[in-house]
Amino acid sequence: xxxxxxxxxxxxxxxxxxxxxxxxxxxxxxxxxxxxxxxxxxxxxxxxxxxxxxxxxxxxxxxxxxxxxxxxxxxxxxxxxxxxxxxxxxxxxxxxxxxxxxxxxxxxxxxxxxxxxxxxxxxxxxxxxxxxxxxxxxxxxxxxxxxxxxxxxxxxxxxxxxxxxxxxxxxxxxxxxxxxxxxxxxxxxxxxxxxxxxxxxxxxxxxxxxxxxxxxxxxxxxxxxxxxxxxxxxxxxxxxxxxxxxxxxxxxxxxxxxxxxxxxxxxxxxxxxxxxxxxxxxxxxxxxxxxxxxxxxxxxxxxxxxxxxxxxxxxxxxxxxxxxxxxxxxxxxxxxxxxxxxxxxxxxxxxxxxxxxxxxxxxxxxxxxxxxxxxxxxxxxxxxxxxxxxxxxxxxxxxxxxxxxxxxxxxxxxxxxxxxxxxxxxxxxxxxxxxxxxxxxxxxxxxxxxxxxxxxxxxxxxxxxxxxxxxxxxxxxxxxxxxxxxxxxxxxxxxxxxxxxxxxxxxxxxxxxxxxxxxxxxxxxxxxxxxx
Numbered sequence: 001x002x003x004x005x006x007x008x009x010x011x012x013x014x015x016x017x018x019x020x021x022x023x024x025x026x027x028x029x030x031x032x033x034x035x036x037x038x039x040x041x042x043x044x045x046x047x048x049x050x051x052x053x054x055x056x057x058x059x060x061x062x063x064x065x066x067x068x069x070x071x072x073x074x075x076x077x078x079x080x081x082x083x084x085x086x087x088x089x090x091x092x093x094x095x096x097x098x099x100x101x102x103x104x105x106x107x108x109x110x111x112x113x114x115x116x117x118x119x120x121x122x123x124x125x126x127x128x129x130x131x132x133x134x135x136x137x138x139x140x141x142x143x144x145x146x147x148x149x150x151x152x153x154x155x156x157x158x159x160x161x162x163x164x165x166x167x168x169x170x171x172x173x174x175x176x177x178x179x180x181x182x183x184x185x186x187x188x189x190x191x192x193x194x195x196x197x198x199x200x201x202x203x204x205x206x207x208x209x210x211x212x213x214x215x216x217x218x219x220x221x222x223x224x225x226x227x228x229x230x231x232x233x234x235x236x237x238x239x240x241x242x243x244x245x246x247x248x249x250x251x252x253x254x255x256x257x258x259x260x261x262x263x264x265x266x267x268x269x270x271x272x273x274x275x276x277x278x279x280x281x282x283x284x285x286x287x288x289x290x291x292x293x294x295x296x297x298x299x300x301x302x303x304x305x306x307x308x309x310x311x312x313x314x315x316x317x318x319x320x321x322x323x324x325x326x327x328x329x330x331x332x333x334x335x336x337x338x339x340x341x342x343x344x345x346x347x348x349x350x351x352x353x354x355x356x357x358x359x360x361x362x363x364x365x366x367x368x369x370x371x372x373x374x375x376x377x378x379x380x381x382x383x384x385x386x387x388x389x390x391x392x393x394x395x396x397x398x399x400x401x402x403x404x405x406x407x408x409x410x411x412x413x414x415x416x417x418x419x420x421x422x423x424x425x426x427x428x429x430x431x432x433x434x435x436x437x438x439x440x441x442x443x444x445x446x447x448x449x450x451x452x453x454x455x456x457x458x459x460x461x462x463x464x465x466x467x468x469x470x471x472x473x474x475x476x477x478x479x480x481x482x483x484x485x486x487x488x489x490x491x492x493x494x495x496x497x498x499x500x501x502x503x504x505x506x507x508x509x510x511x512x513x514x515x516x517x518x519x520x521x522x523x524x525x526x527x528x529x530x531x532x
Contacts, residue, residue, distance in 0.1 A: 236262025
């Protein structure tokens with residue numbers, strides 16, 4: 001098979017993640033919708049965004065916020081219609097923006113017609129579309145759900161009990177368990193084909209690709225990963241033949257393996273590889289659990305950048321020019337960094353995230369430092385994640401401009417602090433986090449060395465030491481980026497330079513001298529310098 005090359009548009013892509021029900025409510029029912037996204041396209045374009053990732057917008061009982069799909073071919077009525085989504089594709093494309101959908105490949109809702117048919121005791125087309133044991137009394141599978149229906153057996157869920165796993169087969173079936181079907185079984189092949197049908201349906205309508213939920217969960221009994229890799233390479237080969245500009249983004253957390261399996265982008269997240277935890281902290285938890293981690297971004301200066309780099313760099317070198325690593329500002333599954341960090345700290349974090357290689361991903365609201373809301377309880381299976389999923393704060397108005405609905409009709413409560421961060425106020429303030437985000441994305445766009453494909457070389461990255469200094473380069477152009485998230489003033493001798501141009505620094509200076517260069521950084525500072 002010809003080696004896959006990522007779509008060219010990814011070279012300059014900046015993604016924005018939209019949780020649809022919390023972004024903007026255009027019809028006043030208290031729930032964000034597709035028309036609301038359309039009405040905010042100009043804002044997103046002004047931010048510097050070139051691509052959108054929408055969390056699931058498909059028909060669902062919404063016991064897991066739409067990750068329990070009951071119809072892959074239909075937009076959920078609360079968000080609008082298929083026609084509304086087609087209109088979003090068209091209007092985004094007119095602004096040279098891409099739109100990617102969330103592809104829940106590994107499971108459906110237990111309310112999906114396929115699963116209801118599969119649960120029947122009489123054999124039918126869908127009997128083996130899901131993974132069922134041979135007996136309701138089989139106790140050898142600890143996670144199996146029994147007693148769902150009159151079918152004599154239990155099914156394997158992919159996450160919550162109401163998310164039965166679609167059957168992509170077993171790479172190495174256990175001969176003693178006849179229900180473990182091989183990847184060549186006709187029913188398994190039918191499931192695999194159906195996923196192509198789903199992708200084709202939305203790509204033909206105008207979608208530009210997919211973020212694949214739990215992308216590494218599909219093939220079972222696959223200890224060496226060959227079955228999973230073969231599956232995704234087959235999908236990638238099919239896309240290259242029919243939709244070569246379509247992007248595949250994986251929720252995998254292991255770029256070396258996911259990129260080699262045909263994906264274009266993979267995230268460094270809080271699960272899988274630990275690098276992101278060492279950089280920014282664990283996904284959730286409390287302050288004590290964070291204190292146990294040697295987190296780089298902390299004011300006390302007790303972190304260790306090597307715990308991040310020694311994990312990140314092997315993935316970077318293995319995937320360079322083959323795909324992209326994403327270091328997102330946040331994610332719908334994890335606490336916002338604003339839960340632990342003040343706006344001043346977020347400025348330093350973004351200075352690093354937006355000057356690293358790979359494709360940037362911004363979670364809605366992170367550009368204004370929107371706070372994690374404590375004590376919301378659970379909504380549609382969110383549990384501890386609800387505080388991240390609260391409505392976007394657009395302006396100092398009713399419901400922060402998210403919706404005209406009564407407060408008791410809102411999908412989730414808005415921030416009770418009336419002067420909380422909002423887009424309108426930050427747009428008027430040249431020094432706001434929003435405007436810093438815009439400036440950093442402009443620099444990234446103007447200078448390929450700072451962009452998605454520029455080279456990365458650590459300059460000063462010692463265990464337990466600050467600042468972190470790294471070089472970004474492209475052809476003959478070079479930049480040094482210096483990051484000081486601590487409360488201390490730092491001074492560092494660096495190699496001599498022929499020239500220095502300060503592009504976008506805050507409280508940092510790089511001075512050229514005869515035998516060396518001197519970097520001076522105040523507390524909570526960063527520097528972006530073009531060097532020669």
